[in-house]
Amino acid sequence: MTFVQIIDCKTSRVEDLNRLMDQWVERTRGKRTATHSIVGTDRSDASHVVEIVEFPSYEVAMRNSQLPETDRIFREMVALCDEMPTFTDLDVVRDEALYKAAARRLLEMIATEPELALLDEVLAEGYHDHDPTNAQDAIGMDAVRREVAMWREGFDFAFTVEDQIAEGDRVCTRWTWKGTHTGDFMGLQPTGIEVSMTGTLIHRFREDGKIVEGWWQYDLLGLMGRIGAVEA
CATH class of the missing domain: 3.10.450.50 (Nuclear Transport Factor 2; Chain: A,)
Structure with missing residues (x-):
């Protein structure tokens, strides 16, 4: 079953966060298991950033999260955010x-x-x-x-x-x-x-x-x- 993770954060450093996402893709090239990702900002609050990442399954997503590069990127992401990001895990029931x-x-x-x-x-x-x-x-x-x-x-x-x-x-x-x-x-x-x-x-x-x-x-x-x- 397809799995989607929603990462929700607040930051005044949106451009730095975008560059960090580019680094994540580059550092995990050939190892990253995500099939699709979207980053969006809230039209009513530009500091509210949401990333939606799609994986073939929950198990595949967990393998991705265990990559050392993912752990390093997460720590750098927390440093850019005004507060701790939140994560929502979704099993896709229709796509x-x-x-x-x-x-x-x-x-x-x-x-x-x-x-x-x-x-x-x-x-x-x-x-x-x-x-x-x-x-x-x-x-x-x-x-x-x-x-x-x-x-x-x-x-x-x-x-x-x-x-x-x-x-x-x-x-x-x-x-x-x-x-x-x-x-x-x-x-x-x-x-x-x-x-x-x-x-x-x-x-x-x-x-x-x-x-x-x-x-x-x-x-x-x-x-x-x-x-x-x-x-x-």
């Missing part, structure tokens, strides 16, 4: 930007990840996949892996994400799929034909950022027509 990144990552993994077992990095156990071209929904990791394997056996393909919209626990992704028919697909022997199609995929996420449900929309009939399986 729409992370949801969008996970949706993109899933499409990338479907196309290129050699170890399909790793799909559980983004999919929850019991994931429910709705595909109107299938007689039955794929439910659970084994069913999803079989579905992905079927497409991989038939095509060498990749996705391009065209648009994404996130709201609440849902992400809608509009994608373009391009592939070459290199193997057996639904009983049709390989033709070597290059094909493409567009579609949308809506994902529902749970609080820990894993995907629990997905709804696909794409033109399978048109694809089958282009590789000669049905009349175009």
Whole structure:
């Protein structure tokens, strides 16, 4: 679960504090585990400074705090502040930007990840996949892996994400799929034909950022027509 730490302090030496933050980044280069940080000043009180630092998890943040460079920077930070800084530790329960990144990552993994077992990095156990071209929904990791394997056996393909919209626990992704028919697909022997199609995929996420449900929309009939399986 993503972890965020909020550092709240009062100082009349904001520029010195900014330089100290730059030194922290430089001194911990290659060792620092923070993925993102923001520093802001209060519009109604310029001496009130808030830093928001994001980490992949609480455990990773604790490793960062144990760096000797972090300890030295903290002592220098206290010296610049008018009073002792306060720290608020937050487990992130919803982050729409992370949801969008996970949706993109899933499409990338479907196309290129050699170890399909790793799909559980983004999919929850019991994931429910709705595909109107299938007689039955794929439910659970084994069913999803079989579905992905079927497409991989038939095509060498990749996705391009065209648009994404996130709201609440849902992400809608509009994608373009391009592939070459290199193997057996639904009983049709390989033709070597290059094909493409567009579609949308809506994902529902749970609080820990894993995907629990997905709804696909794409033109399978048109694809089958282009590789000669049905009349175009």
